[in-house]
Amino acid sequence: MNEYRTDFEKLCYACRVGDLENVDRLAAAGVNLNGVDNFDNSPLFLASLCGHEEVVKLLLERGAICDRDRYEGARCIYGALTDIIRDILLAYDISKAVDTSQPFATHISSLLSEEEFLTNGLKLVFKQDNEHIDIHQFLLKARCVELWKTFFSASNKFIPTFYVPTNNRLKIFTLIIKFIYLIPVIHEIKTTEYPELIDLSKELKLETLSNFLDKLRHVTDPSEKSSMIIEFQFRVTEEARLQLCNFVENNIFLNTIDPKNLKTANTPASYNSKIIDPSADILLLAKDSSDTERIYPCHISILSRAHYFQVLFSLPFSENHMFRKLKNNNDSDAFSNLPVISLPPCEFIVAEIVIRYLYYDDSDIPWEYSIDVLLIADFLLEDRLKSMSAIVITQDPQVLKNYSIFEILDVAWQTRMERLEHFVAKILAKDIRKYYKSEEFKDAIMKSSKRISEREETDTIELVDDIRYYLLEKYSLEPDDIQYYETVDDIRELQSAGILDYRKDLDLIDQVLHILHLNA
Structure with missing residues (x-):
């Protein structure tokens, strides 16, 4: 099974x-x-x-x-x-195989060259080269804690700019930063740079990189080297997924905010210390079915993976009426000046599934929430998450035990998920004798007929066409078979081929169309 x-x-x-x-x-x-x-x-x-x-x-x-x-x-x-x-x-080209091992990795890599969503960032300044590198604080905190720690003074005060000591070269640091951003860098390293790069990666406790470089510099066979690089990049990507998973759990989910606590002037100091995280630059507000609100401290550069947020964040904040500020009387609170953006009403676990997906491509969607995740993904214009949700709906048998097939069809139409529409049609075709008398079946056909104008068609009802297609599949028939059996009079041959049962099922559909005064 x-x-x-x-x-x-x-x-x-x-x-x-x-x-x-x-x-x-x-x-x-x-x-x-x-x-x-x-x-x-x-x-x-x-x-x-x-x-x-x-x-x-x-x-x-x-x-x-x-x-x-x-x-x-x-x-x-x-x-x-x-x-x-x-x-x-x-x-x-085998070297391309490491460029986009995961969609989230591709997004992380793109952030290094895109400054549009670089807020609450950090600046590495190289005085001797008269250059600097702007980096995302949250990514550094997740992937290279040792380097992130350098942005704090002895009094633990955050300093947004770090002046790199003159004994460190821009080229070597750039390779390290690219590694942190999941950009393949091995092919850029010159033989003379290996010792310096290994030393710096050890100093920053990037053991995966230092250990690999130490092994790779002794390999001369090109085929073996290519294989090692591909396996290394896969391992790095999986390591980054785990690091971002830990970051989300420890820095976002453990630091959620109850808006009610922010509306009092005397917010406890311990509460303030809990929520202060200098890497957050946007607050994501979720409201569940009981009207309870929860705020997640997030990052614009990650939420922008969803097309809805990307368009939203591209608008000037001062002119963007979709943003609002927290109603907090305590102006000293680090979060009082961050913009707030809301999700449509959903259970908190659904909001967290979306967050996990955006940060590290987590695709674990429990069947109980698959439809809710699909609806939120549709709102966010995030097609991959929609597809993942639809797959859970079609593959987990628990879904059909808890939702009617017609509820799933309505969701499929609402979210424009063709995969779900075919899933429904296949089930209806399989048990047409169970469904054809139901009012829900008739309503579904009527709704489908009214969608004709949206598809600019005049002679077909999509749901009926799909059911007829899956009736052929149900009886292991091809369109050519139907044409052939129209000339056959032998009842036994028609029976053994499934043609008689196929025709009975078609007649049931025609009966419903006749009752509804539809011609399709």
């Missing part, structure tokens, strides 16, 4: 059948893309062998290895179903 498969087995199956969204979800969850199943097949080999071009591209972008000098890489190339896939694998 599907629910007993391991995540890697689910990934292999998704690659075999071409389920792009599920491959994306599992890759985002950190499933090893370069493992092999019991038959020594890698996910990339399965996708190549079965001819799923888009899945092949996605796997390569996420870090799947296709080195033609290694057995598995050669097997992928020569086993590819189509010439197009073979050309993709042959032309693929």
